[in-house]
Amino acid sequence: MSKVLLIDDDVELTMLLQEYLTEEGYDVATDTDGRAAIAAAAANTVDIIVLDIMMPRMNGIEVLQRIRKLSEIPVLMLTARGDDIDRISGLNLGADDYVPKPCSPGELAARLRAILRRTHQPAGASIDAVKAGQLVIHPGKRSAEWCGEPLELTGTEFGLLEVLARNAGQLVSKQDISKQAFGKPLTPFDRRIDVHISSVRQKLGLRKDGQSWIQSVRGLGYQLLVD
Known part of the structure; x- marks a missing residue:
């Protein structure tokens, strides 16, 4: 069971996404503070982080920047629809993908599966260099x-x-x-x-x-x- 940390201060959306992803078989933890993502990356306690860009205290871009100094853990950004600047900034700093908000739980789950599939080598896969x-x-x-x-x-x-x-x-x-x-x-x-x-x-x-x-x-x- 893949462990997902969802960081977003939109409580209603977070609850919706957590419920859906749990039903999809993920172990989902949530928080409203980006510092929790930094701590999780440092401790290597989750498999992937879903990180909203627009948050109080510390925005998602700053959080991602600090995460990349500690870890290569996969990070999927949630961005405002149509805001190319945030998307490009996130990708430049090492985000693995982004999903524009508002997003459907199904789309988010599909993106998570794709990222985890390419970042976690399945058992029995070829190890030839x-x-x-x-x-x-x-x-x-x-x-x-x-x-x-x-x-x-x-x-x-x-x-x-x-x-x-x-x-x-x-x-x-x-x-x-x-x-x-x-x-x-x-x-x-x-x-x-x-x-x-x-x-x-x-x-x-x-x-x-x-x-x-x-x-x-x-x-x-x-x-x-x-x-």
Whole structure:
């Protein structure tokens, strides 16, 4: 049973989501203070955190920033509908996904399942390493190495980079990346792939020629270079 921590000061919505997710088989704890999420991340007591951006005392962006200094635990953000700035800020800081409010309990449950599926390797899954140039991906351990050093990635970044590594040297469409890494088709105007790619690029650094290791073809997709 996956443990979910739901942080939101909207008590009515929180109760609704908690009841639904419990019926879906999750062990759900709730709180109205973002500091509870920071403590849970530090103690590693939950499997995933659902975090509202607009909260008193400490907003969700600040909470996420502090969590990422402590842990790579999956975080799903709840954002105001249409507020792209909050969504992009959250993704840039390492959020795994976001759901605009008001959201249906069914949509939230589906997003949680998708995140947990790609961040928790199922028993019996292949543990063969995937090598692409200086990059080594260990699917069984959900870890990666770059130029012989550990590469710190969020669960979503790991899934995305694994797809590119398995197709190193080849152009992978955004639609294929979304289906393989996120478990769902890409929707119009969805920028989460671009934001996560930007974060991974920063972590890989630049090639000797000053170019990124991950090349983009406008409107088509991305390609991981191996030499």
